[in-house]
Amino acid sequence: MSGSSPAARLQRLFEGRRLTPTQRRIAHSMVRRAADAPFLSSVELAELAGVSQPSVTRFAVALGFDGYPALRKHLREVSPVDAADAADADGLEDTLNEYQQAVRAEIENLRQLSELLADPAPVERAGRLLAASRPLLVLGLRAASSQARGFGYFAAKVHPDVRVVDEGGSMLHDRVDAARRAGASALMCFALPRHPREVVDALAYAREQGLTVVTVADSAFAPVAAHSDLLIPAAVGTGLAFDTACAPMLMGRVLLEAMCDGLPEAQARLEDFDARAAARGLFVE
Known part of the structure; x- marks a missing residue:
């Protein structure tokens, strides 16, 4: 160990x-x-x-x-960490203001994510599951809605059918049903604190309907863990008034990379988008 x-x-x-x-x-x-x-x-x-x-x-x-x-x-x-090292770290933390401490905490979250990715097998498996799903359902409510939208935005550039669900309510199960009827086999979920009960219920329902659930959550012990087939933890920072989510965002990009590896047409789709964007003058560069 x-x-x-x-x-x-x-x-x-x-x-x-x-x-x-x-x-x-x-x-x-x-x-x-x-x-x-x-x-x-x-x-x-x-x-x-x-x-x-x-x-x-x-x-x-x-x-x-x-x-x-x-x-x-x-x-x-x-543990290889001794008390003296811990004390030195505590002393350094005492010299930093609250904003610097928040950044330090996020750096530590990213370091832990790097350690986790030393074994790429879970991410590679997730990439294959997401690439194979037609359509691909992406779920994220409340604090996680921006993660779901960001993932969905980039996924749509390489995946033929991406459906983002970033609002709850009575239509949530309907969206799951519609995706399943259209042939979906997987659901990508971003789950961050505080965890909405709707997300837990939606994942349980999605699995009942036969979808494989891949989840990025703040912890392996998050409430969504029991309803996820594959959960990849990415910690959030809690040092500021509102949580920071650099690690979950980066994990989403890593999963996009892994998904692209399972989509032979991904590079051609990206090149086609770039050509059309240039023809439209879409970006100022």
Whole structure:
């Protein structure tokens, strides 16, 4: 385990566990602060996750440890980060203003995403699923609507039939039904906090109708995980008044790249678009 990042080691520790929503919140908080996790007290972790201290103890027991001290001892044994390094990092953070800290947090999110992509197999599988779906349904509501629209905008340049659903309501299931009747085999979902109940319900319904669900979410423990066939986590930043989503956006672009690999006509479509755009004088360059 020493060759992987602290976040990756934590993810493996939590994989396959049947955790309650509160325990998933604790796990998510630990992954977000992976380098600090071995040095957090139960009180500090509880405050970080917004739960009670007994909840942290129950979480450790659910993972198979005698209590939180045993979990923390395990994390220290498998982590290459020592307390001095953690203290130095904390000292640096203290010298940065809130805007710089938000940027630093996003850099860390991107670093974790890079570690995740060391194994390209899940992304490659997702690319094949999305490329093969005719039409391709793309879902993202509320905070995730911009991610869905951005993905859909670029996907439409290379995929013959992309349908973006970025508003909820009573028509949502109808849109799923229409896509399925037209031949859709996959649904691409962007799910970011706070997670709308409509998204969870829509994914459950889509799977009932036979669609394969590929999801980019802020955490492997997000509420949509139980209704996703393939979930790729990409953390959001929470240091500002509104969450920042650089990692989910980049993950969307990575999936577009993987999807293009599964579309033999993708390059020809892009060249055709460029030719028509030049003829129309579409861009000022």
